[in-house]
Amino acid sequence: ITNHMPTKELQALDAAHHIHPFTDANELAESGARIITRAEGVTLTDSEGNQIMDAMSGLWCVNIGYGRQELVDAAARQMQELPFYNTFFMTSHVPVIALSAKLAELAPGTLNHVFYSSSGSEANDTNIRIVRHYWASKGKPEKTVMIARKNGYHGSTLGGGSLGGMAPMHSQGVPVIPGIVHIDQPHWWNEGGDMTPEEFGLERARQLEAKILELGEDNVAAFIGEPIQGAGGVVIPPSTYWPEIQRICDKYEILLIADEVICGFGRTGSWFGSQTMGIRPDIMTIAKGLTSGYIPMGGSLVSDEIANTLAAAGDFNHGYTYSGHPVAAAVALENLRILQEEKLVERVHDDVGPYLAKQWATLLDHPLVGEANSVGLMGTLALTPGKAKRAKFAGKEGAVGLRCRTRCFANGLVMRHVGDRMIIAPPLVITHAEIDTLVERARKSLDETYEGLLKDGLF
Numbered sequence: 173i174t175n176h177m178p179t180k181e182l183q184a185l186d187a188a189h190h191i192h193p194f195t196d197a198n199e200l201a202e203s204g205a206r207i208i209t210r211a212e213g214v215t216l217t218d219s220e221g222n223q224i225m226d227a228m229s230g231l232w233c234v235n236i237g238y239g240r241q242e243l244v245d246a247a248a249r250q251m252q253e254l255p256f257y258n259t260f261f262m263t264s265h266v267p268v269i270a271l272s273a274k275l276a277e278l279a280p281g282t283l284n285h286v287f288y289s290s291s292g293s294e295a296n297d298t299n300i301r302i303v304r305h306y307w308a309s310k311g312k313p314e315k316t317v318m319i320a321r322k323n324g325y326h327g328s329t330l331g332g333g334s335l336g337g338m339a340p341m342h343s344q345g346v347p348v349i350p351g352i353v354h355i356d357q358p359h360w361w362n363e364g365g366d367m368t369p370e371e372f373g374l375e376r377a378r379q380l381e382a383k384i385l386e387l388g389e390d391n392v393a394a395f396i397g398e399p400i401q402g403a404g405g406v407v408i409p410p411s412t413y414w415p416e417i418q419r420i421c422d423k424y425e426i427l428l429i430a431d432e433v434i435c436g437f438g439r440t441g442s443w444f445g446s447q448t449m450g451i452r453p454d455i456m457t458i459a460k461g462l463t464s465g466y467i468p469m470g471g472s473l474v475s476d477e478i479a480n481t482l483a484a485a486g487d488f489n490h491g492y493t494y495s496g497h498p499v500a501a502a503v504a505l506e507n508l509r510i511l512q513e514e515k516l517v518e519r520v521h522d523d524v525g526p527y528l529a530k531q532w533a534t535l536l537d538h539p540l541v542g543e544a545n546s547v548g549l550m551g552t553l554a555l556t557p558g559k560a561k562r563a564k565f566a567g568k569e570g571a572v573g574l575r576c577r578t579r580c581f582a583n584g585l586v587m588r589h590v591g592d593r594m595i596i597a598p599p600l601v602i603t604h605a606e607i608d609t610l611v612e613r614a615r616k617s618l619d620e621t622y623e624g625l626l627k628d629g630l631f
């Protein structure tokens with residue numbers, strides 16, 4: 173079975189043996205998977221030879237773009253030298269030591285300590301353990317409840333899936349585990365009603381204070397949130413939201429966890445989204461851009477206070493076989509070296525981020541587009557049948573988003589849809605010319621979606 177096998181045969185084997193994430197298997201068997209065979213820069217190639225611009229960086233993760241030989245070489249060298257050894261039982265190895273020191277250097281505040289996993293979900297499960305063990309070690313064992321947001325996304329393990337606020341997941345075997353509660357999200361477009369964004373941001377943040385008082389501040393351990401919600405639809409909170417969340421966390425002594433799986437490593441124009449949004453987290457969840465997706469790795473960056481408290485408490489009985497995997501660590505180090513040496517984070521902040529914002533905003537003149545927002549290199553379009561009222565389409569939510577996504581693929585562009593919002597998060601190496609192409613293809617796809625809706629009498 174190779175790249176040269178006919179696509180139909182590859183699709184049949186895939187449908188027969190491979191269960192895909194977040195996928196309707198029958199629908200996939202019907203349509204046949206698109207087989208991606210190669211990728212270079214910001215462009216994918218599929219088994220039919222189609223070239224597709226990947227405005228989603230895979231799944232928000234290929235920050236340095238595809239085809240960087242340096243990461244291949246780093247992985248090969250490390251595999252040759254030491255393909256695996258664990259970090260349990262008083263052992264370590266150079267790649268994980270070097271990576272930990274590098275992350276401490278890059279992270280803000282006193283986030284000088286890293287616990288590793290192989291994914292963002294596992295890192296958030298780790299955070300549940302760390303937070304509860306921390307408070308117990310401080311003599312407050314009853315301080316266990318974690319507060320998160322509806323429509324937040326923190327992964328697909330029982331812990332991560334419970335911290336997430338995605339109802340369709342909770343109805344499929346991911347019950348919200350005890351001690352996790354959700355408050356509303358700062359999604360002004362969908363839920364702001366007649367409030368100004370600023371009033372709405374305060375109102376939603378103050379739900380945290382109300383929830384703490386309802387639960388009893390001595391029972392509340394932490395709050396977790398994405399600086400900007402990614403999988404929830406690139407929900408950029410109003411400017412009043414995070415300062416108020418921070419004030420409340422400080423006031424009631426609850427730990428603030430910033431989930432930086434998407435926002436980390438330059439995505440928002442700073443090294444971390446917390447810096448862009450003015451948050452001072454006690455823990456940061458990392459994954460995706462840590463290795464640019466070339467190899468799985470995740471982790472929890474924790475403060476001196478938390479690390480020292482855990483250390484004083486003796487054995488921390490938690491960990492994964494691949495925690496701190498040497499090959500993943502070597503690839504992550506090379507990835508971070510490229511981000512630093514090519515000044516890709518500064519480039520997002522000073523150059524391509526502002527350029528994308530300008531070009532993306534031109535889509536506001538399209539009849540379907542009610543909002544065209546971006547921060548750094550993550551952006552969103554709100555599709556609506558009535559801009560002034562921020563109206564929703566009749567029928568199933570997401571049907572128009574799906575139409576648009578399908579048109580994007582036909583036009584050589586990967587855009588994600590979340591409900592009737594279109595999402596982009598292109599690699600940080602994207603050029604001005606590629607941004608122009610991205611916006612051109614997005615506009616063409618919007619036009620075709622609009623024509624289709626008119627033809628079907630849906631607009």
Ligand SMILES: Cc1ncc(COP(=O)(O)O)c(CNc2cccc(C(=O)O)c2)c1O
Nearest residue numbers: 291292293325326327402403431433434459
């Ligand atoms: C903020 C955040 N936290 C945790 C995770 C979980 O990471 P892992 O997947 O590595 O366990 C994520 C992952 N985010 C994610 C994963 C898969 C698909 C999509 C999408 O938007 O379609 C988003 C995420 O976006």
